[in-house]
Amino acid sequence: MKTQIFKVDSDNIDNTVIGKAADIIKSGGLVAFPTETVYGLGGDGLNPSASVKIYAAKGRPSDNPLILHISDLSQLSPLVSEIPENAKKLAREFWPGPLTMIFKKSDAVPKETSGGLNTVAVRFPENRIAQALIRAGGTPIAAPSANTSGRPSPTRASHVEFDLSGKIDMIIDGGACEFGLESTIVDVSGEVPCLLRPGSITLEMLREVLGRVDVDKAVVSKLDTGELPKAPGMKYTHYSPSADVVIVRGDRDKMVHKINELISQVESSLKIGVIATEENKDRYKNCEVLVIGSIKEPGTIAANLFKMLRKCDYHKIDKVFAEGLCEDELGLAIMNRLKKAAGYCIIEV
Ligand code: TXA
Numbered sequence: 001m002k003t004q005i006f007k008v009d010s011d012n013i014d015n016t017v018i019g020k021a022a023d024i025i026k027s028g029g030l031v032a033f034p035t036e037t038v039y040g041l042g043g044d045g046l047n048p049s050a051s052v053k054i055y056a057a058k059g060r061p062s063d064n065p066l067i068l069h070i071s072d073l074s075q076l077s078p079l080v081s082e083i084p085e086n087a088k089k090l091a092r093e094f095w096p097g098p099l100t101m102i103f104k105k106s107d108a109v110p111k112e113t114s115g116g117l118n119t120v121a122v123r124f125p126e127n128r129i130a131q132a133l134i135r136a137g138g139t140p141i142a143a144p145s146a147n148t149s150g151r152p153s154p155t156r157a158s159h160v161e162f163d164l165s166g167k168i169d170m171i172i173d174g175g176a177c178e179f180g181l182e183s184t185i186v187d188v189s190g191e192v193p194c195l196l197r198p199g200s201i202t203l204e205m206l207r208e209v210l211g212r213v214d215v216d217k218a219v220v221s222k223l224d225t226g227e228l229p230k231a232p233g234m235k236y237t238h239y240s241p242s243a244d245v246v247i248v249r250g251d252r253d254k255m256v257h258k259i260n261e262l263i264s265q266v267e268s269s270l271k272i273g274v275i276a277t278e279e280n281k282d283r284y285k286n287c288e289v290l291v292i293g294s295i296k297e298p299g300t301i302a303a304n305l306f307k308m309l310r311k312c313d314y315h316k317i318d319k320v321f322a323e324g325l326c327e328d329e330l331g332l333a334i335m336n337r338l339k340k341a342a343g344y345c346i347i348e349v
């Protein structure tokens with residue numbers, strides 16, 4: 001299959017391209033499109049065969065459900081069996097935006113889309129290209145991140161092209177994604193809301209609106225064998241570059257010292273990378289420094305993380321040391337992805 005790629009400017013959306021993309025969605029095909037979090041791989045969420053194609057293109061296990069993307073609040077109620085009060089509060093505050101909520105599903109959602117669960121994930125993205133596509137498609141769009149299963153989520157159209165070219169009908173290139181980490185997922189289907197995946201809508205922000213919000217264990221730590229996360233996707237290995245990744249965290253000087261010490265112990269034939277913040281970038285020796293952003297602006301780190309993990313592969317790096325962050329606010333989401341990339345290998349100093 002030839003994958004068509006079109007650039008679209010979100011300030012001046014070319015409706016011819018959106019129309020072509022919408023026709024592909026309506027006829028059961030797949031279109032990758034930008035959102036404010038990461039690029040999504042979209043298909044008609046109410047068409048079971050489109051969902052099956054999504055799983056095949058990504059190489060994703062079919063028990064891992066898809067998020068339905070809507071472009072208007074009125075599209076929510078046909079997909080769910082009830083809209084709890086907590087969901088209304090979060091929608092008022094954070095939709096459109098980088099927040100996904102889990103509801104009890106209605107019969108309109110095919111089991112192929114919900115991965116066989118009786119719940120469904122719904123998100124109303126803010127990105128204008130995403131909204132235009134969902135509106136023109138006239139259907140909720142099922143969209144996982146547009147990467148090959150297991151690889152870092154794509155934050156640029158070039159990442160999607162690298163992973164999925166030849167396997168999908170179209171890629172809409174809308175430039176770099178604003179937030180760069182996948183949406184926050186909150187389960188609002190039970191008594192107490194529960195954070196299943198941290199993101200740019202932070203736990204602190206959710207608690208400010210709802211009061212009590214529980215946190216699924218899979219958000220911060222590796223699960224024991226046999227334990228299952230509430231978001232099925234959180235059980236899979238993720239984001240890992242081919243290189244071995246080790247996180248070093250603690251007091252700034254001790255951390256830099258420890259990373260330099262670890263570098264000196266690596267076999268000389270291996271290529272070493274350090275994922276470093278702007279503030280420490282000049283302090284590492286005998287390695288390639290990948291500058292991820294500024295500690296003073298965690299948003300820059302979130303926006304660059306997946307790009308840097310991909311860069312480790314493009315630069316054929318064998319061993320990566322990454323500076324660890326504090327797990328509050330956006331740090332919780334950044335460390336959740338980094339820990340998975342490192343297989344939870346973390347040295348505290
Ligand atoms: O930011 C995002 O959420 C991006 C963009 C494209 O919107 N999408 C995304 O989708 O990250 P995906 O499929 O890569 O991740 C969705 C996660 C998976 O871990 C999946 O298991 C979980 O959401 N999920 C989906 N439906 C669920 C449900 N009914 N209950 C629990 N977890 C669910």
Ligand code: MG
Pocket residue numbers: 144145153
């Ligand atoms: Mg994903």
